[in-house]
Structure formats: C-alpha cells, structure tokens
Amino acid sequence: MNTEIKKLIQELEGVVSCNLTGVDEIDEIHIIADKKRDPKRIVRDVETVCLVHKDFKIDHKKISIARIDSDFSEAMEGYANDRIELVSIYTENNRSRCNVEMKINGQEIKESFEAQIGENIEKLIGRSVLTILNKFVEFNLQLIVDDIFTIKGKEDLVIAQISMYNPENNMMQEKLVGAVHVNNNISLAIAKACLKAVNRKICNYL
Known part of the structure; x- marks a missing residue:
C-alpha cells in the first residue's frame, strides 16, 4: 500500500x-x-x-x-512541458469520439479517436493522448492507460495511472501516476494528468 x-x-x-x-x-x-x-x-x-x-x-x-x-526534477518537467503543449481536447456529445490537438517540438498534431468496445470516455481521452505520444515521440517504451478516476472533494482531483511496457517482450517496466485538479473541464484535466504522469520519463527523448 x-x-x-x-x-x-x-x-x-x-x-x-x-x-x-x-x-x-x-x-x-x-x-x-x-x-x-x-x-x-x-x-x-x-x-x-x-x-x-x-x-x-x-x-x-x-x-x-x-x-x-x-529542484532538478521540476526543471526537467518544465523542459518537457516546453516541448509538449496540449492545445485543445474535446469529446463529441453524440458519439464516443475524442479530438486532440497538440504541439510536440513545434509540430502541430491533430488527431481524432473513436472509443473501443466497452471503453469509457475517461479512458478514451487518456488513450488518445498517449497514442499521440507513442507515435510522435521517439520513446523506446509503450505507454498504456491502466485507469483514470476522479477523487471528489472541495477541489476534485483527477488521477491517471499509466504503465510503461517494453514492446519487444511485452513486459511491464514501470507504473506512473499523474494527478491534476479539475477546473471546470474534466477532459482537459484528464489529458493533463496523463501528461504529468509521463513528462519526467519522456523529457530526455524530446
């Protein structure tokens, strides 16, 4: 525990x-x-x-x-934040689709993702963000969403739990966690929680 x-x-x-x-x-x-x-x-x-x-x-x-x-880790996280920018993210009300716009090292990326069978909207948002990172960052591990949930309180908190896998042997290498307060936009908070979880790990690859 x-x-x-x-x-x-x-x-x-x-x-x-x-x-x-x-x-x-x-x-x-x-x-x-x-x-x-x-x-x-x-x-x-x-x-x-x-x-x-x-x-x-x-x-x-x-x-x-x-x-x-x-401290050094905070500086490194800032380094990653400068190179990965979440421009916008939104879901369509009439269908399970997530639209993401990001900038990675100055490159503008716009992609749209459909929900998989049985996938809730929270995991769809997380998977969408990580799919872009897996695709556009030369990172030797694969990022997978384990769980995303909200802790209710005076200030709601979104928690993103992410695993890093070695694609060569399909072995899990490490678990990552990101937490962000919700400021009236749950989709944005989920995306930011995912980025917060992985920033320190991928900053050396940017």
Whole structure:
C-alpha cells in the first residue's frame, strides 16, 4: 500500500518528493514541496488520496511539509512541458469520439479517436493522448492507460495511472501516476494528468 500511496502523493501538484514511515501502516508522511501552493491545500490533497484511494484516514498532524524553491526534477518537467503543449481536447456529445490537438517540438498534431468496445470516455481521452505520444515521440517504451478516476472533494482531483511496457517482450517496466485538479473541464484535466504522469520519463527523448 505504501508504494502506491507514495506514487500518488508525489504526483500531486506542488509536491517534489515524499517519504513514508511505517511498515504495515503509514505512521508519518514527510513531503518536500515547492512554494507554488499553500501547504494546507497539499495536506488536504494527501488526506483525500489516502482516504478515497486506499480507504486509509491519516491524521493531518502526521503530515509534515518542507518547502523549497525548485529542484532538478521540476526543471526537467518544465523542459518537457516546453516541448509538449496540449492545445485543445474535446469529446463529441453524440458519439464516443475524442479530438486532440497538440504541439510536440513545434509540430502541430491533430488527431481524432473513436472509443473501443466497452471503453469509457475517461479512458478514451487518456488513450488518445498517449497514442499521440507513442507515435510522435521517439520513446523506446509503450505507454498504456491502466485507469483514470476522479477523487471528489472541495477541489476534485483527477488521477491517471499509466504503465510503461517494453514492446519487444511485452513486459511491464514501470507504473506512473499523474494527478491534476479539475477546473471546470474534466477532459482537459484528464489529458493533463496523463501528461504529468509521463513528462519526467519522456523529457530526455524530446
């Protein structure tokens, strides 16, 4: 449980890294965060992630936050953001179709995707974004959407869970998690959560 919770926390907006203490249960959560967000909001996000995703309630007094200006990983994520731009994304009301417009290294890309059998709209959006990345970024691994869900609260939070596979042997290499607040546009939030999950991994390939 601790590993999954740690990954979710590390992808929260404003969190640079975190460490969890405790063996069977989490005793304390120590977080390094940037100065862009109020620490109280980060604490609320951590409480929500623990409660909703793992049905685990942690006392806010056990969550400590140290704030810094920036770090290397944040700089690298910014590097990727400069080269991958989500211009627009929308779904059509009368059919399960997702239309995506992105810029990758200055190249404008517009593609449209139909939902697969049994695929919900959230996974369709995630698959659409990752399909473009798999196609236009020279990345030696394949990105696959595992799950996308929303955590309800004062500020709704979209969580994107993504796996990286080696296409040569079809073996899963690593699981990635991205989290983004919903600001009146769930489609955009889902797409941004997917990009947040993979940015640090693909920045060296841009």
